[in-house]
Amino acid sequence: MNTAIAHINQIAPVGALLRQWRQRRRLSQLDLACEADISTRHLSFVETGRAQPSRQLLLHLAEQLDIPLRERNQLLVAAGFAPLFPQHRLDDPALGAAREAVEVLLKAHEPYPALAVDRHWNLLAANRCVAPFLAGLPEELLKPPLNVLRLSLHPQGLAPRIANLAPWREHLLARLRRDLEISADPQLAALLEELAAFPAPPPASRDENAPLPMVVPLQLHSDLGLLSLISTTTVFGTAVDVTLAELTLETFFPADSATAAVLRQLAPQD
Numbered sequence: 001m002n003t004a005i006a007h008i009n010q011i012a013p014v015g016a017l018l019r020q021w022r023q024r025r026r027l028s029q030l031d032l033a034c035e036a037d038i039s040t041r042h043l044s045f046v047e048t049g050r051a052q053p054s055r056q057l058l059l060h061l062a063e064q065l066d067i068p069l070r071e072r073n074q075l076l077v078a079a080g081f082a083p084l085f086p087q088h089r090l091d092d093p094a095l096g097a098a099r100e101a102v103e104v105l106l107k108a109h110e111p112y113p114a115l116a117v118d119r120h121w122n123l124l125a126a127n128r129c130v131a132p133f134l135a136g137l138p139e140e141l142l143k144p145p146l147n148v149l150r151l152s153l154h155p156q157g158l159a160p161r162i163a164n165l166a167p168w169r170e171h172l173l174a175r176l177r178r179d180l181e182i183s184a185d186p187q188l189a190a191l192l193e194e195l196a197a198f199p200a201p202p203p204a205s206r207d208e209n210a211p212l213p214m215v216v217p218l219q220l221h222s223d224l225g226l227l228s229l230i231s232t233t234t235v236f237g238t239a240v241d242v243t244l245a246e247l248t249l250e251t252f253f254p255a256d257s258a259t260a261a262v263l264r265q266l267a268p269q270d
Helices: 003-011 014-024 029-036 040-048 055-064 069-078 093-108 148-153 165-183 186-196 257-266
Strands: 114-117 123-126 218-222 225-235 248-254
Touching: 014 040, 014 055, 014 069, 029 040, 029 055, 055 069, 093 114, 093 123, 093 248, 148 165, 148 186, 165 186, 225 257, 248 257
Parallel strands: none
Antiparallel strands: 114 123, 114 248, 218 225, 225 248
């Protein structure tokens, strides 16, 4: 049994775990019981340990609470059931088709940068157009596992190169907080605490009468001028493997024609 799961099982019975997830989702027992189409009395008995939930009921409640697959496995183990959702390394043959899809998407996005990260924002893969942005950064920050958020906000990482560091930092920390809210992952909590302690720039001044931008760009100083990028996020929509469910593709597009020209110039030539 996984040590982390075993530890959770020791300190948190399944009913207590369910109650924690319900409260995290800001639902009352009545709210959840109505959504799950069970009685409030039965839900109360499950949460207090007076009733043992079936495997089917646990999975049904986990679906209503939008609990991530990793934590659904923990619920099952806490209740005495075997984990349901497999977890393979991305280079495992079982994930061959998914890995190929990731590689195709990364390659197809060139000459613009794109990368794949795991749940903790550790780099899993990147296309060739990411490398120029990492040039000159300390080796210590580039050692595996390379954490993309740490690299972005670290004072010796990309932070000094980011022209709009204040709004970009706010954007990244907000995303990390949402990830933590969804998963309650202690590693994400530790990462958020670490990144929030990095030196913060003064808030960016803004004309209150000016319209808000459509998106928050990433603006980077470079030897070829100021680069402005907008990002999109892609996930596997029907993953039942923990690794795939936690994988995210971050793709960047030029926000203006000057940036597009520079990115084409920087892209490796086949």
